[in-house]
Amino acid sequence: MDAASAPGSKWSQLTQGNVFLEFVDVTLRGCAQVMFQSNPLTGLLFFAAIFVGAYGEGNPAVAYGAVLGTAVATFTGLNLKDRTSWKAGLYGYNGCLVGAALPTFLDVTPILWLCIILGSVVSVIVTICIADILKTWKVAALTAPFVLVTWTMLLASYAFGGLTTSALPVPNLPHDLIAVNSSLFDGIDFLHGSFYGISEVFLFSSVIGGVLLLAGLAVSSLWAAVFAFLGSVLAIIVASVLQAEHTSINNGMYAFSAVLTAIALGSTFNQPSWRVLIYTLIGVIFTVFVQGALNTLLTPIGIPTLTMPFVLASWLFLVPNKDVMPTHRQ
Amino acid sequence: MDAASAPGSKWSQLTQGNVFLEFVDVTLRGCAQVMFQSNPLTGLLFFAAIFVGAYGEGNPAVAYGAVLGTAVATFTGLNLKDRTSWKAGLYGYNGCLVGAALPTFLDVTPILWLCIILGSVVSVIVTICIADILKTWKVAALTAPFVLVTWTMLLASYAFGGLTTSALPVPNLPHDLIAVNSSLFDGIDFLHGSFYGISEVFLFSSVIGGVLLLAGLAVSSLWAAVFAFLGSVLAIIVASVLQAEHTSINNGMYAFSAVLTAIALGSTFNQPSWRVLIYTLIGVIFTVFVQGALNTLLTPIGIPTLTMPFVLASWLFLVPNKDVMPTHRQ
Amino acid sequence: MDAASAPGSKWSQLTQGNVFLEFVDVTLRGCAQVMFQSNPLTGLLFFAAIFVGAYGEGNPAVAYGAVLGTAVATFTGLNLKDRTSWKAGLYGYNGCLVGAALPTFLDVTPILWLCIILGSVVSVIVTICIADILKTWKVAALTAPFVLVTWTMLLASYAFGGLTTSALPVPNLPHDLIAVNSSLFDGIDFLHGSFYGISEVFLFSSVIGGVLLLAGLAVSSLWAAVFAFLGSVLAIIVASVLQAEHTSINNGMYAFSAVLTAIALGSTFNQPSWRVLIYTLIGVIFTVFVQGALNTLLTPIGIPTLTMPFVLASWLFLVPNKDVMPTHRQ
Numbered sequence: 001m002d003a004a005s006a007p008g009s010k011w012s013q014l015t016q017g018n019v020f021l022e023f024v025d026v027t028l029r030g031c032a033q034v035m036f037q038s039n040p041l042t043g044l045l046f047f048a049a050i051f052v053g054a055y056g057e058g059n060p061a062v063a064y065g066a067v068l069g070t071a072v073a074t075f076t077g078l079n080l081k082d083r084t085s086w087k088a089g090l091y092g093y094n095g096c097l098v099g100a101a102l103p104t105f106l107d108v109t110p111i112l113w114l115c116i117i118l119g120s121v122v123s124v125i126v127t128i129c130i131a132d133i134l135k136t137w138k139v140a141a142l143t144a145p146f147v148l149v150t151w152t153m154l155l156a157s158y159a160f161g162g163l164t165t166s167a168l169p170v171p172n173l174p175h176d177l178i179a180v181n182s183s184l185f186d187g188i189d190f191l192h193g194s195f196y197g198i199s200e201v202f203l204f205s206s207v208i209g210g211v212l213l214l215a216g217l218a219v220s221s222l223w224a225a226v227f228a229f230l231g232s233v234l235a236i237i238v239a240s241v242l243q244a245e246h247t248s249i250n251n252g253m254y255a256f257s258a259v260l261t262a263i264a265l266g267s268t269f270n271q272p273s274w275r276v277l278i279y280t281l282i283g284v285i286f287t288v289f290v291q292g293a294l295n296t297l298l299t300p301i302g303i304p305t306l307t308m309p310f311v312l313a314s315w316l317f318l319v320p321n322k323d324v325m326p327t328h329r330q
Numbered sequence: 331m332d333a334a335s336a337p338g339s340k341w342s343q344l345t346q347g348n349v350f351l352e353f354v355d356v357t358l359r360g361c362a363q364v365m366f367q368s369n370p371l372t373g374l375l376f377f378a379a380i381f382v383g384a385y386g387e388g389n390p391a392v393a394y395g396a397v398l399g400t401a402v403a404t405f406t407g408l409n410l411k412d413r414t415s416w417k418a419g420l421y422g423y424n425g426c427l428v429g430a431a432l433p434t435f436l437d438v439t440p441i442l443w444l445c446i447i448l449g450s451v452v453s454v455i456v457t458i459c460i461a462d463i464l465k466t467w468k469v470a471a472l473t474a475p476f477v478l479v480t481w482t483m484l485l486a487s488y489a490f491g492g493l494t495t496s497a498l499p500v501p502n503l504p505h506d507l508i509a510v511n512s513s514l515f516d517g518i519d520f521l522h523g524s525f526y527g528i529s530e531v532f533l534f535s536s537v538i539g540g541v542l543l544l545a546g547l548a549v550s551s552l553w554a555a556v557f558a559f560l561g562s563v564l565a566i567i568v569a570s571v572l573q574a575e576h577t578s579i580n581n582g583m584y585a586f587s588a589v590l591t592a593i594a595l596g597s598t599f600n601q602p603s604w605r606v607l608i609y610t611l612i613g614v615i616f617t618v619f620v621q622g623a624l625n626t627l628l629t630p631i632g633i634p635t636l637t638m639p640f641v642l643a644s645w646l647f648l649v650p651n652k653d654v655m656p657t658h659r660q
Numbered sequence: 661m662d663a664a665s666a667p668g669s670k671w672s673q674l675t676q677g678n679v680f681l682e683f684v685d686v687t688l689r690g691c692a693q694v695m696f697q698s699n700p701l702t703g704l705l706f707f708a709a710i711f712v713g714a715y716g717e718g719n720p721a722v723a724y725g726a727v728l729g730t731a732v733a734t735f736t737g738l739n740l741k742d743r744t745s746w747k748a749g750l751y752g753y754n755g756c757l758v759g760a761a762l763p764t765f766l767d768v769t770p771i772l773w774l775c776i777i778l779g780s781v782v783s784v785i786v787t788i789c790i791a792d793i794l795k796t797w798k799v800a801a802l803t804a805p806f807v808l809v810t811w812t813m814l815l816a817s818y819a820f821g822g823l824t825t826s827a828l829p830v831p832n833l834p835h836d837l838i839a840v841n842s843s844l845f846d847g848i849d850f851l852h853g854s855f856y857g858i859s860e861v862f863l864f865s866s867v868i869g870g871v872l873l874l875a876g877l878a879v880s881s882l883w884a885a886v887f888a889f890l891g892s893v894l895a896i897i898v899a900s901v902l903q904a905e906h907t908s909i910n911n912g913m914y915a916f917s918a919v920l921t922a923i924a925l926g927s928t929f930n931q932p933s934w935r936v937l938i939y940t941l942i943g944v945i946f947t948v949f950v951q952g953a954l955n956t957l958l959t960p961i962g963i964p965t966l967t968m969p970f971v972l973a974s975w976l977f978l979v980p981n982k983d984v985m986p987t988h989r990q
Contacts, residue, residue: 080653111572122616128650132467137792156622158504158629161573171503171630173831174818174962242771243821286782292816299818300630300831300960302504320788323740410983441902452946458980462797486952488834488959491903501833501960630960632834 011040023074030070030092034143034201035213035228035260036268037220038088045216046202050100052212053204061103062204065116069099072120080128094127095120097146097202101306104203105154107164115163119149139318142264147306154303171302188240189250190233197232197255201307205251223267231255231262231284238288254291257310261287264314270325279317279324287313341370353404360400360422364473364531365543365558365590366598367550368418375546376532380430382542383534391433392534395446399429402450410458424457425450427476427532431636434533435484437494445493449479469648472594477636484633501632518570519580520563527562527585531637535581553597561585561592561614568618584621587640591617594644600655609647609654617643671700683734690730690752694803694861695873695888695920696928697880698748705876706862710760712872713864721763722864725776729759732780740788754787755780757806757862761966764863765814767824775823779809799978802924807966814963831962848900849910850893857892857915861967865911883927891915891922891944898948914951917970921947924974930985939977939984947973 015025028043035046047067054063073095077086085091098119106112126145134141157163195210202209217225235258239249248254266272266280290309298305345355358373365376377397384393403425407416415421428449436442456475464471487493525540532539547555565588569579578584596602596610620639628635675685688703695706707727714723733755737746745751758779766772786805794801817823855870862869877885895918899909908914926932926940950969958965 082653118612118615118619121612122646125612125650125654126646128653129646132649132653136466136796152616152619152623155624155626156572156619158506158626159574159622162571165506171505173503173833173960175831176818176825241822242816244819282778282781282785285778286812289778289812289816292819293812294815296815296818297961300503301627316782316786316789319792320785323742323788323792324785412983448942448945448949451942452976455942455980455984456976458983459976462979462983466796482946482949482953485954485956486902486949488836488956489904489952492901495836501835503833630833631957 023071026087026089027070027074027092029087029089030074031066031089031096032216032220033089033093034096035217035224036263037217037224039220042216042220043089045212045219049199049206049209049212049216050202050204053199053202053206053209054100056206056209057204059103059108061108061112062100065099065103065113066096066202067099068113069095069097069116069120069123071095072117073098073124076121076124080124091124091127094123094143094146094149097143097307098123098149100203101146101150102153105165105167105304106157107166109162109164111162115153119153123149134315137319138322139315140269142311142314143260143307144311147308147311150306151303155301158302169299169302169304172299174296174299184243185240187246187250188236190236193236193250193252193255194229194232196250196252197235198228198252198259200252200256201259217263221267223272224263227262227266227280228259231259231266231280234258234262234281234284235288238285239291242288242292244292254288257291257305257307257313258284258287260307260310261314261317264310265317269318269321275325283313283317286316353401356417356419357400357404357422359417359419360404361396361419361426362546362550363419363423364426365547365554366593367547367554369550372546372550373419375542375549379529379536379539379542379546380532380534383529383532383536383539384430386536386539387534389433391438391442392430395429395433395443396426396532397429398443399425399427399446399450399453401425402447403428403454406451406454410454421454421457424453424473424476424479427473427637428453428479430533431476431480432483435495435497435634436487437496439492439494441492445483449483453479464645467649468652469645470599472641472644473590473637474641477638477641480636481633485631488632499629499632499634502629504626504629514573515570517576517580518566520566523566523580523582523585524559524562526580526582527565528558528582528589530582530586531589547593551597553602554593557592557596557610558589561589561596561610564588564592564611564614565618568615569621572618572622574622584618587621587635587637587643588614588617590637590640591644591647594640595647599648599651605655613643613647616646683731686747686749687730687734687752689747689749690734691726691749691756692876692880693749693753694756695877695884696923697877697884699880702876702880703749705872705879709859709866709869709872709876710862710864713859713862713866713869714760716866716869717864719763719768721768721772722760725759725763725773726756726862727759728773729755729757729776729780729783731755732777733758733784736781736784740784751784751787754783754803754805754809757803757967758783758809760863761806761810762813765825765827765964766817767826769822769824771822775813779813783809794975797979798982799975800929802971802974803920803967804971807968807971810966811963815961818962829959829962829964832959834956834959844903845900847906847910848896850896853896853910853912853915854889854892856910856912857895858888858912858919860912860916861919877923881927883932884923887922887926887940888919891919891926891940894918894922894941894944895948898945899951902948902952904952914948917951917965917967917973918944918947920967920970921974921977924970925977929978929981935985943973943977946976 015022025040028040029038031046032039032042050066051063070092074092077091099116123145130141195207196205198213199206199209214225232255235255239254261283265283270276290313294305345352355370358370359368361376362369362372380396381393400422404422407421429446453475460471525537526535528543529536529539544555562585565585569584591613595613600606620643624635675682685700688700689698691706692699692702710726711723714720730752734752737751759776783805790801855867856865858873859866859869874885892915895915899914921943925943930936950973954965
């Protein structure tokens with residue numbers, strides 16, 4: 001925990017006395033919660049990364065959508081009784097991702113902005129719904145609300161002429177990969193791939209963006225930064241051994257879900273230990289298989305996996321946590 | 331509550347003393363429960379609507395199937411311990427819809443009638459199964475049992491030569507809508523569409539049928555009738571703004587799930603209030619998105635959405651009910 | 661319960677004093693648990709059946725995979741606190757099926773053996789995860805862990821050049837069956853089909869294998885053997901009446917899930933009685949519909965149903981068990 005997020009810090013005192021500054025603080029924490037951190041400075045660095053990435057890819061609407069989505073979701077969360085979760089930014093992070101994802105895949109029109117607002121509001125309702133269901137087994141909603149809301153709107157875009165797109169994968173029947181490489185790691189760019197894998201959590205490929213995200217993690221939790229980076233590298237190795245498509249590997253498409261699995265299993269819901277390390281290792285490797293499986297599963301309906309491989313793999317490994325781990329956080 | 335359903339009424343006294351009349355009473359309530367009402371007169375008006383619609387579309391088997399399905403499911407429910415739910419018609423409504431849906435999509439053969447009987451029996455088992463699971467979060471099964479049983483049989487019809495069909499959508503890969511209209515509401519028939527939207531809950535398009543269903547709602551709950559009609563109108567507006575296919579909008583295909591969401595969120599599980607009105611408004615709008623999304627999702631496997639958009643959207647909005655609403659019914 | 665599994669028997673005394681023999685005992689029970697039996701002799705007969713079947717179909721890797729999978733899963737289960745479930749073989753049976761299924765559908769390469777090991781380890785984690793979730797409603801995980809892990813890897817094989825296959829169904833859009841037979845049971849081979857239906861639980865077609873499996877069941881529970889055989893016969897009759905494809909019926913493809921449903925509903929989770937018999941009858945008939953439905957549902961993504969029809973139908977009929985049955989086992 002850094003200076004900004006500490007209870008007695010100057011920033012903390014400022015936000016307590018001012019409704020507007022408190023809202024800014026919680027919105028920043030909302031962005032930071034995409035990678036499980038409740039820290040306004042982390043959120044600021046994450047937003048910086050998003051702006052670098054969005055302008056770098058020539059699609060600024062992604063960055064403004066992320067800000068809008070986080071703010072709308074945070075504002076919606078004000079209507080709920082649970083103030084502790086609200087202050088930690090736990091109602092904001094799914095809106096952040098909805099706001100970043102919709103302009104990534106759909107054309108930027110007035111209707112799209114309305115969809116971002118509606119999607120962010122609904123993401124809060126989905127968050128409460130899933131959290132209510134999952135608290136029976138003491139597991140968090142993770143980014144499932146983001147994925148479900150965004151999938152709904154992307155699928156609906158095929159039925160609605162008002163939501164046009166040129167960035168969604170074309171619906172197709174799955175085909176086997178034909179190319180089998182003689183040399184496993186030939187053409188794999190580990191350095192760029194690893195940072196892209198981290199930045200693809202926010203749906204863009206940027207080394208500077210990835211570095212900013214790592215820095216944001218580090219100011220809040222060094223272990224989180226370490227697990228994020230190692231998770232990305234491990235995922236690239238596994239995908240290479242399994243001979244996934246090289247372009248996808250190099251763009252970080254097999255790593256971003258693994259990055260989140262690594263942070264969640266390794267540092268957020270467990271205390272680092274040898275046992276946890278092995279469990280996280282298996283979890284990250286299996287996340288790569290789930291990524292490949294969901295790529296196939298979604299081929300006929302033409303939508304991206306988003307972070308669903310992370311959500312499914314992490315739920316799978318978090319529910320048994322108490323049966324497997326000697327000590328664990330909830 | 332009208333005269334017929336009141337505890338001390340003449341009809342109520344008749345049914346208590348006669349096993350056959352009690353069975354008729356519960357069967358009628360079973361039909362009424364499709365739209366959340368426990369009222370034999372409502373059920374009678376609903377059955378009248380179904381006969382008008384079925385004969386109007388030249389497929390009387392739909393009406394007789396609905397009667398058979400409700401009766402078989404009600405009879406099956408007699409084997410269970412829970413007599414309170416049975417008397418309210420809560421074991422009958424899914425059988426009613428199974429019996430109406432199967433002859434709508436499959437050819438009328440002797441095997442089809444056996445499937446209606448089996449499907450109605452199994453719909454009771456699915457009802458208990460889902461109710462058991464969902465009572466953990468105090469949410470009702472809604473029409474999920476009907477959808478799951480009917481989907482199973484419609485999907486199975488592709489594998490079974492004994493179940494033939496010419497009314498199922500042809501399996502296909504999703505394609506973008508090409509037509510974008512210059513004028514949003516050009517060609518939208520609000521009046522017919524709104525009544526069709528209500529009657530499509532029972533899978534037919536009929537203005538007279540829609541009026542009879544509204545009358546059936548009104549004798550039991552005026553609020554239910556109001557929310558049903560406004561839900562239908564709102565869904566048509568939303569679908570038009572999003573530029574869904576005009577023929578589908580005019581046939582009520584974007585409205586029938588929204589009608590049920592509006593009744594459920596607005597009047598059945600909440601007391602009408604401003605807060606409830608806004609929540610219902612968001613729920614109905616999101617139901618239209620879920621309808622579009624499921625249309626796309628089911629395209630490759632060639633089955634209709636039935637009322638699943640209503641079920642999913644309403645579960646989503648009902649689980650967080652207690653966190654969102656100051657007072658709520660369970 | 662036969663001599664070998666009785667607490668005071670010679671084998672039982674041997675296994676208590678020797679870590680290696682205890683491991684062998686639990687591994688054998690793991691194989692037996694595929695059909696709900698905790699009996700080392702049953703496991704031995706089952707393994708014999710698998711070797712007969714695997715060598716008979718010219719694919720010995722299936723048998724060695726089954727042994728490897730059961731052993732790895734049993735070994736993984738050693739790390740858990742729940743020793744009672746471990747000793748009953750409840751952590752082993754999903755690994756057994758993963759080990760049999762992967763070489764059935766994927767080419768036998770070094771990576772495949774690594775996948776069997778990883779899949780068996782993960783099957784234990786999925787087992788705890790699903791058992792944890794389902795204990796809320798007092799229902800067992802059945803073979804869902806096997807199906808989910810294997811589906812993940814088969815789907816992933818489309819994305820990974822390192823996992824090649826020539827035995828998966830080609831992804832396609834569902835089409836109606838054209839052939840409708842004049843005579844229902846013309847060309848149906850009941851005798852072979854019934855035994856194939858039993859042996860297809862382990863993914864092979866063999867009369868001798870089926871007989872060995874029945875013998876294995878009988879030494880542990882005569883009722884289980886009776887329900888298995890009658891379930892297979894009934895499923896073939898139902899599939900024939902519904903006019904499923906005759907080759908599939910004769911190969912036991914409509915029977916293997918029904919066999920497991922029959923054992924589960926008829927003898928494992930209920931005491932045999934008339935009421936149970938009727939409930940099981942409906943369950944088996946509905947399993948055939950679910951089989952047909954899943955065949956259609958999975959057509960576009962090119963993976964087999966495995967035992968998912970059994971899992972879904974049995975969950976559906978087991979959750980309401982306590983509401984339907986006067987007495988029931990948990």
